[in-house]
Amino acid sequence: MNTHIVIDARDVTLRLGSGDAAVDVLRGLTLAVPAGQRLAILGPSGSGKSSAMAVLSGMEQATSGRVLIAGADFTAMNEDALARARRGRIGIVLQAFHLIPTMTALENVAVPLELAGEADAPARAKAELESVGLGHRLSHYPTQLSGGEQQRVAIARALVGRPALIFADEPTGNLDAATGETIVELLYGRLAETGATLVLITHDADLAARCDRIITMRDGRIVDDTTDDTTTGAEAAA
Numbered sequence: 001m002n003t004h005i006v007i008d009a010r011d012v013t014l015r016l017g018s019g020d021a022a023v024d025v026l027r028g029l030t031l032a033v034p035a036g037q038r039l040a041i042l043g044p045s046g047s048g049k050s051s052a053m054a055v056l057s058g059m060e061q062a063t064s065g066r067v068l069i070a071g072a073d074f075t076a077m078n079e080d081a082l083a084r085a086r087r088g089r090i091g092i093v094l095q096a097f098h099l100i101p102t103m104t105a106l107e108n109v110a111v112p113l114e115l116a117g118e119a120d121a122p123a124r125a126k127a128e129l130e131s132v133g134l135g136h137r138l139s140h141y142p143t144q145l146s147g148g149e150q151q152r153v154a155i156a157r158a159l160v161g162r163p164a165l166i167f168a169d170e171p172t173g174n175l176d177a178a179t180g181e182t183i184v185e186l187l188y189g190r191l192a193e194t195g196a197t198l199v200l201i202t203h204d205a206d207l208a209a210r211c212d213r214i215i216t217m218r219d220g221r222i223v224d225d226t227t228d229d230t231t232t233g234a235e236a237a238a
């Protein structure tokens with residue numbers, strides 16, 4: 001079994017807001033995720049799933065504890081260093097797509113490559129959009145795309161830099177069942193090709209069951225952690 005740990009979070013807390021409005025969103029989160037694992041996070045609304053993802057992906061700084069991502073100490077970095085550490089290594093897919101409205105599909109996908117200084121960004125973005133079945137929508141703006149198409153653009157953008165770690169926060173939450181199924185097949189197909197590690201937040205038990213491991217959160221803590229030894233993703237990362 002591959003024991004390389006990609007996510008190593010130790011006793012992480014997150015307090016948001018101040019004074020009377022302060023909320024202890026994460027209350028001692030400890031989690032180790034080996035390379036290639038597909039991890040699902042379940043839990044009721046408000047249990048801290050998206051917040052956990054924000055801290056583990058370097059979008060939000062923990063209040064205390066340690067977050068090591070591929071050996072890099074995210075808790076010791078300022079915002080600029082975090083942005084650099086994320087670039088090219090971490091892909092993020094959110095429920096609400098978060099595409100840039102003034103950019104075409106092609107431009108949206110090319111952004112992370114351009115930020116990384118890649119000369120062939122447009123060509124690679126085009127190839128990535130073709131691979132998600134959107135070769136005929138390169139020049140469309142987000143408002144001219146359906147929800148499923150926008151989510152495919154968001155997936156292309158998250159994957160185009162071949163990140164070793166992908167976070168997806170309810171990637172099918174805004175889509176009808178059939179479109180959601182297409183998106184899931186696409187995501188898993190791309191994972192199989194790249195061997196990337198996946199952290200998937202979902203309310204869908206069937207979707208979670210396709211992962212190697214399911215953790216359940218409640219009140220900012222992990223209350224259940226179940227690994228399916230028969231499907232562990234270690235072989236994908238070997």
Ligand SMILES: Nc1ncnc2c1ncn2[C@@H]1O[C@H](COP(=O)(O)OP(=O)(O)OP(=O)(O)O)[C@@H](O)[C@H]1O
Nearest residue numbers: 016017023025043044045046047048049050051052
């Ligand atoms: N900026 C903030 N200030 C104060 N509290 C916050 C802030 N952001 C989130 N919270 C609180 O943190 C808790 C966890 O929120 P989070 O978004 O992580 O939950 P979740 O598990 O992703 O829920 P859902 O399934 O509804 O998406 C919630 O109770 C929320 O109200």
Ligand SMILES: [Mg+2]
Nearest residue numbers: 049050051169
């Ligand atoms: Mg959430």
